Amino acid sequence: MNSVDLEKEKKYNKWIIALSIIIPLVVGGLFGVNLRDLGFDVEPLTFLPPIYATINAFTALLLIIAFVAIKKKNRVLHENLMTTAIGCSAVFLIMYVAYHMTSDSTKFGGDGIVKYIYFFILFTHIVLSIIIIPFVLITYVRAITNNIERHKKIARITFPLWLYVAITGVIVYIMISPYYT
Template sequence: MESKSLEQKYNKLIIAISVLIPIVVAILFGIKLKDFGFDVEPLMFLPPIYATINGITALLLIAAVFAIKNGKRKLHERLMTSAIALSVAFLVMYVAYHMTSDSTKFGGEGTIKYVYFFILFTHIVLSIIIIPMVLITYVRAIGKIFDKHKKIARITFPIWLYVAVTGVIVFLMISPYYAK
């Protein structure tokens, strides 16, 4: 009963975070600090860093699955907590970059342009969808509701992995077009 109330306790917070993050990111994405008189240099060094963070997150997710399948629960927990922390770091850097730099336009043409926009679109949509899924999965783990945790983790893992991997792919595809 206690674990059920833990889940219920966090439900409102999960909903609030899941709604607020995309809204705040969308608002901040549209704000350019230079338009408000701040003399800031574009943070052009951030995209390769946050793309690397996405890559490391993907590796941590895969390692966490191997850890839990091999009965290494504490390692799994540390890897997942690290993946969440890296995702938060990614988000902060992503927003900071976009608040100091103009958006980069993809310069590819033909089929590759459609491939890029398909990957970008699915990456963005799934990055919004994954927020509550990660939070629910995490709450169920800390609440020791392992049967329900395992059920949702089987759905959360491939989506989160896709978001992490496509974050790297989007960076690699658009990086030739960054302003130098």
């Protein structure tokens, strides 16, 4: 039986803190940068939103299947699915930034109650997508350092938050997709 590696976990914690600060700052900073406005001759990557929305849907599916796998005590499958979900989230983030750095922002064109629902979902999605970064990283590190009891405790928080972010990413895309040019 593997023992908990607290020293390794402490080393990872420095990276978790750094990434939890750097990722939102870089994404936020790059979100306002459009390469075409800076004179770069790049084609708008307008084909990316349905792809990264699909990646969000796939991530949600992976999270649900991983949850079922661990409930059935299939730890290896659970680990593989969770690692894949993290990879999908990273690919999503790269595509999301690439799209926004090459394309004009799309404005939501709905009105009335639908507009308020859209902005509520969008706001909670954005806020939780920032908050979820350290949760995902801590949960993952606790698993790979064999700190399973602490992993389970934080996973109970991480799972629903991450699932919400993945699902609302798809909902936001569906709601705004009629307004893409």
